[in-house]
Amino acid sequence: MSTARTRARVATALAGLLVAALSATPATASPAADPTARHQPTPPHVVGTQTVPAYSYADAIRESVWVQTRADSDGDGVRDRVAVDLVRPREAAAAGVRVPVIMDASPYYLCCGRGNESELKTYDSAGVIAKAPLFYDNYFVPRGYAFAAVDLAGTARSTGCEDVGGPAEVDSATAVVDWLNGRARAYDADGRPVSAAWSTGRVGMIGKSWDGSVANGAAATGVPGLATIVPISAISSWYDYMRYNGVLRTTDYPGYLHSYVNGRGDDACADVLARLRADSAEETGDRNGFWAQRDYRPSAGRVRASVFMAHGLNDLNVTTNQFARWWQELAEQGVPRKLWLYQAGHEDPFDVRRGAWVSALHRWFDYWLQGLRNGVMDEPRVDLETAPGTWTTQRDWPAPGARNVRVALGAGDGVTGTLGGRGARPGREQAYVDESLTEAELVAEPGAATAGRLVFLSGTLTAPLRISGSPSVRLRIRVDRPTTELTARLVDYGTAERIRYDSSEGVRTLDTESCWGASTDVDDACYRDTEEITGVSDHAVLTRGWLDAAHHRSLRFRTPLRPDRWYTVTVPLNAYDAVLPAGHVLGLVLGQSDPEFTEADDRDATVRVDLGRSELVLPVAGRTGLPTVTVAPPVVTEPAQPSSARTAPRTRQVP
Structure with a gap:
C-alpha cells in the first residue's frame, strides 16, 4: 500500500x-x-x-x-x-x-x-x-x-x-x-x-x-x-x-x-x-x-x-x-x-x-x-x-464592602443647602418652581440663586469618596399639581481630566488601522483605531434620575397628588461608580421637567420639600462621612455635560 x-x-x-x-x-x-x-x-x-x-x-x-x-x-x-x-x-x-x-x-x-x-x-x-x-x-x-x-x-x-x-x-x-x-x-x-x-x-x-x-x-x-x-x-x-x-x-x-x-x-x-x-x-x-x-x-x-x-x-x-x-x-x-x-x-x-x-x-x-x-x-x-x-x-460589583449611607439635607444659607452632618430639622421647607431648565443650567454656579432648582453641597472632601452602586433620593414633598416630573442629579464639583462623552460618546476615530483576524478581498479584519476624548472640566454630572410623581406608589398605575397632602417619594438614580478626590465637593441638584432627556406634559408645578424628612441614599465603599460646608460653594462656569443638541429626546436615540 x-x-x-x-x-x-x-x-x-x-x-x-x-x-x-x-x-x-x-x-x-x-x-x-x-x-x-x-x-x-x-x-x-x-x-x-x-x-x-x-x-x-x-x-x-x-x-x-x-x-x-x-x-x-x-x-x-x-x-x-x-x-x-x-x-x-x-x-x-x-x-x-x-x-x-x-x-x-x-x-x-x-x-x-x-x-x-x-x-x-x-x-x-x-x-x-x-x-x-x-x-x-x-x-x-x-x-x-x-x-x-x-x-x-x-x-x-x-x-x-x-x-x-x-x-x-x-x-x-x-x-x-x-x-x-x-x-x-x-x-x-x-x-x-x-x-x-x-x-x-x-x-x-x-x-x-x-x-x-x-x-x-x-x-x-x-x-x-x-x-x-x-x-x-x-x-x-x-x-x-x-x-x-x-x-x-x-x-x-x-x-x-x-x-x-x-x-x-x-x-x-x-x-x-x-x-x-x-x-x-x-x-x-x-x-x-x-x-x-x-x-x-x-x-x-x-x-x-x-x-x-x-x-x-x-x-x-x-x-x-x-x-x-x-x-x-x-x-x-x-x-x-x-x-x-x-x-x-x-x-x-x-x-x-x-x-x-x-x-x-x-x-x-x-x-x-x-x-x-x-x-x-x-x-x-x-x-x-x-x-x-x-x-x-x-472581585465583584458594586465594590466589595459598599453600603448605603443616609445623607441628610440641610437648609444651608437658604440658597444652597448642605449634604451631610445633622441636616435640617423636620418641618424646615424649601420650595422650587418648574422652569424646564437644561442640565447645564441646573448644575452651573451652585452657589447662585436659580429658579427651578434646589442645590445641596457637601463640604470640601478631606479624603477620596468612593461611590459604587445605585443612589436614590428620598423626598417628603407637597405639590400644587396632580403630578410633576421630579429629577435628581449627583454632581462632582472639582477640576479634573474627564472623558468628554458629550463628544461622540467619548471616543474619537483615528486615521490609523489595526487588524484583528484574517481577511478576504471583500471582508477585511482591519478597523480604524480609536482613542478616548478627554478634557479638563470643573464639574461633571455623575448620575441622573427621573420620576413621575403620580407613579410614586406604583409604576403600574398613577396616584394623582392632592395639594393639601405631603407624600414620601423616592427618585432612583442610575447606577454609577466613581472616586471623588479629596478637595472636590459632592452636589445633589433637584429639578423638575427635563427637556433634554424626557418629555413631560405636566409642567409649571411648585414643589415644597421638607428637608428634615428627606435624604440622599448614597452607596459608599470605604470612608462614609461627608464633611459639612465650611467654605464657599464652588463656582462652575463651563458646562461639562452634553448639550441639548446631543441629548434631546426628539432625536430619538436607537439602542
Missing part, C-alpha cells in the same frame, strides 16, 4: 473518531464536558488551553439559511423565517470536526450597520453572505468557531414583523439556537431543508445595544444550548429604556424603533405597528403587561448561560440601571458572570480598550464554548476604568 494511501486512511479514521467523540458531547454541558478532554483527539485549532488560527478564512464555508421560528408575527398564517448568514471553517467540516457558534442577532444588518464604521452585510451574486460586519468571523472562524449573523424577524431578509423586544424578536434568536441543536428546521434559498450537523450545539451570543438586548432576552428563556452571552451596552427592561419611572423618554418610541428597522413593506406590519402604539400606554406612562413581556429580569432564574457584560458608565442611551439590575438578579441566581465598566458613553469596548477586550473575549469563548480550562473564571470578576485610561480589577 502506498504511503499516500496509508495517510489518507489514517486521516479518514481520525475524522471518524472526531465525529464520534464530538457527537457525544451534550449541547448544554458545562466546560468540563470538553471536546479536547483526555482520550479524545485534539483538534488542530486547540493548542494547550487556547484556540489558535488553524483554518483558512478565505476558504471558509459561507452559506445563508432561513430558520423557521415558532411565531407568526405578521399574522399571515405562516411561521416566521429568520435569515441566518453563516461563516464556518471548511477544513473542520471536511474532517468532521464539529464547531461551536458565536452569534450576533441584530435588526441593523441592512438598514443601519454595525460597529464604529457602520458596516453592512454584503452578498455575492447568488445571495450568499460575502461580508459580515465586525471582526467576530475574521478572528474566530480560523480558531475553530462558526459565526452566525441573524436578521431579527421583520428586518433585512427575514419574514415576520419586528415587535421591539417582544416574543417574536426573542424567538428569532432562540429558534436559531434550537436549529443549531437539531430542534428546529431551516431551509436554503430554494426551500430545501438544511441541517446543522456540523455544530456542537454550544452557542455564544454577543452584541452591542439592541443586539445585546436580544441576547439578554434569549438567555432569559433558558433555551438549551445557549452556553454564554456577551451583552454590550444592552437593555434588560424595555420599559426602563423608554420610560423613566413613569416619565416618557420621548413620544411614540416603540413605533419609531419598529419603523426604523422595518424590512417589510408598509402594509405587512401595519397591525403590529398599531398594537405597539396602543399597548405601550403612552398616555399614562404605566408599566402594563406589554412592558412586563419585555422585562427579562424576572426570568433570571431560568438563565442557563454564563454572562459577560460590558457597559459605559456614562451611557445616556442605554442607561446604567440596565446592566446593574440585571447583574443583581443574575448574582442572586448564582449565574457565572463577568463585567467590564468604562468611562465612555454608548460604546463597544472594542473601541475603548481594543487589545485587552479581544483577548478577554477570546479566553471567555474558549472557556465556555470550547471547554478549555484557561483560568478565566479564577480571575477578578470586574474590570473597571476609574479615570481616563486607568483600569483596575475587583
Whole structure:
C-alpha cells in the first residue's frame, strides 16, 4: 500500500473518531464536558488551553439559511423565517470536526450597520453572505468557531414583523439556537431543508445595544444550548429604556424603533405597528403587561448561560440601571458572570480598550464554548476604568464592602443647602418652581440663586469618596399639581481630566488601522483605531434620575397628588461608580421637567420639600462621612455635560 494511501486512511479514521467523540458531547454541558478532554483527539485549532488560527478564512464555508421560528408575527398564517448568514471553517467540516457558534442577532444588518464604521452585510451574486460586519468571523472562524449573523424577524431578509423586544424578536434568536441543536428546521434559498450537523450545539451570543438586548432576552428563556452571552451596552427592561419611572423618554418610541428597522413593506406590519402604539400606554406612562413581556429580569432564574457584560458608565442611551439590575438578579441566581465598566458613553469596548477586550473575549469563548480550562473564571470578576485610561480589577460589583449611607439635607444659607452632618430639622421647607431648565443650567454656579432648582453641597472632601452602586433620593414633598416630573442629579464639583462623552460618546476615530483576524478581498479584519476624548472640566454630572410623581406608589398605575397632602417619594438614580478626590465637593441638584432627556406634559408645578424628612441614599465603599460646608460653594462656569443638541429626546436615540 502506498504511503499516500496509508495517510489518507489514517486521516479518514481520525475524522471518524472526531465525529464520534464530538457527537457525544451534550449541547448544554458545562466546560468540563470538553471536546479536547483526555482520550479524545485534539483538534488542530486547540493548542494547550487556547484556540489558535488553524483554518483558512478565505476558504471558509459561507452559506445563508432561513430558520423557521415558532411565531407568526405578521399574522399571515405562516411561521416566521429568520435569515441566518453563516461563516464556518471548511477544513473542520471536511474532517468532521464539529464547531461551536458565536452569534450576533441584530435588526441593523441592512438598514443601519454595525460597529464604529457602520458596516453592512454584503452578498455575492447568488445571495450568499460575502461580508459580515465586525471582526467576530475574521478572528474566530480560523480558531475553530462558526459565526452566525441573524436578521431579527421583520428586518433585512427575514419574514415576520419586528415587535421591539417582544416574543417574536426573542424567538428569532432562540429558534436559531434550537436549529443549531437539531430542534428546529431551516431551509436554503430554494426551500430545501438544511441541517446543522456540523455544530456542537454550544452557542455564544454577543452584541452591542439592541443586539445585546436580544441576547439578554434569549438567555432569559433558558433555551438549551445557549452556553454564554456577551451583552454590550444592552437593555434588560424595555420599559426602563423608554420610560423613566413613569416619565416618557420621548413620544411614540416603540413605533419609531419598529419603523426604523422595518424590512417589510408598509402594509405587512401595519397591525403590529398599531398594537405597539396602543399597548405601550403612552398616555399614562404605566408599566402594563406589554412592558412586563419585555422585562427579562424576572426570568433570571431560568438563565442557563454564563454572562459577560460590558457597559459605559456614562451611557445616556442605554442607561446604567440596565446592566446593574440585571447583574443583581443574575448574582442572586448564582449565574457565572463577568463585567467590564468604562468611562465612555454608548460604546463597544472594542473601541475603548481594543487589545485587552479581544483577548478577554477570546479566553471567555474558549472557556465556555470550547471547554478549555484557561483560568478565566479564577480571575477578578470586574474590570473597571476609574479615570481616563486607568483600569483596575475587583472581585465583584458594586465594590466589595459598599453600603448605603443616609445623607441628610440641610437648609444651608437658604440658597444652597448642605449634604451631610445633622441636616435640617423636620418641618424646615424649601420650595422650587418648574422652569424646564437644561442640565447645564441646573448644575452651573451652585452657589447662585436659580429658579427651578434646589442645590445641596457637601463640604470640601478631606479624603477620596468612593461611590459604587445605585443612589436614590428620598423626598417628603407637597405639590400644587396632580403630578410633576421630579429629577435628581449627583454632581462632582472639582477640576479634573474627564472623558468628554458629550463628544461622540467619548471616543474619537483615528486615521490609523489595526487588524484583528484574517481577511478576504471583500471582508477585511482591519478597523480604524480609536482613542478616548478627554478634557479638563470643573464639574461633571455623575448620575441622573427621573420620576413621575403620580407613579410614586406604583409604576403600574398613577396616584394623582392632592395639594393639601405631603407624600414620601423616592427618585432612583442610575447606577454609577466613581472616586471623588479629596478637595472636590459632592452636589445633589433637584429639578423638575427635563427637556433634554424626557418629555413631560405636566409642567409649571411648585414643589415644597421638607428637608428634615428627606435624604440622599448614597452607596459608599470605604470612608462614609461627608464633611459639612465650611467654605464657599464652588463656582462652575463651563458646562461639562452634553448639550441639548446631543441629548434631546426628539432625536430619538436607537439602542
